[in-house]
Amino acid sequence: MRADAARNLDAVLRTGARLLAEDPATSIATIAAEAGVDRRTVYRRFATREALLAAVFATKLDSSERVLDEARLTEAPVPVALHRYVEGIIPVSRQWPLDTRRLMSAEPAANSRREELSRRLDAFVQRVSDEGFLRAGVPVPWARAVLDDLVDSAAHRFPDLEPPQAADLVVDTLLNGVGRR
Incomplete structure (x- = not known):
């Protein structure tokens, strides 16, 4: 090209x-x-607009997959992998602001990719819990939802936050909360 x-x-x-x-x-x-x-x-x-939308989704999924690979979610220590993931996914979310959950049903391959990436992140959050980084009794799906919401907030509600600083805040908030102990 x-x-x-x-x-x-x-x-x-x-x-x-x-x-x-x-x-x-x-x-x-x-x-x-x-x-x-x-x-x-x-x-x-x-x-068509749908073809353009499918290409945008594919590009976002490619970028998201690279972030998950580079974060080394299964090998790196949990705090390191979490920070790498958040620091990498915030720019992806900012560059490609479309929510991949909106994937068209006519795009089963893209939807399958999205689900696989989601499973990888679910497994990582389970690892976070299994290794004792979450308080006892915190449901893993709740922690995953909180992580997603923190990333979304950092990416879109605080666009002036640089990814490393945003990752610091997200990781600290997820692992330590916002209240005093």
Whole structure:
């Protein structure tokens, strides 16, 4: 792929992710104009908005998978793996703000990938619990939901927080809470 075509594709995907997260009914023409390309350029690559959406989801899943791999969730010490995961996933969430739980039922392969990534994170949170990093009695699904919400808040409600500082806050909040002991 030519360098300018790659830049155009990246601009369309990133712009599409942002605009479709804000308004799922955003038109291809609007996405193209905001990305600085002709709408025909977008239509040559993506016949429909759904095809563009599927490409955005696939790109986010690729990025998320890399973050999970690089965090070494099964090998690294829990606090290290957790920090790596959070520090890596916050930029992914910011760049690709679409919620992958919105995957279209017509995309079973992408949905299967999303579920596999979710299972990997579930297994890691189970490890966090098994290794005693959570208070006794804290349900693992609750801890997972809290982790997801903390990451989402750090990524979107506090966009000026740099990923390392956001990861520090998320990890400390998950593992230690916000109250005094």
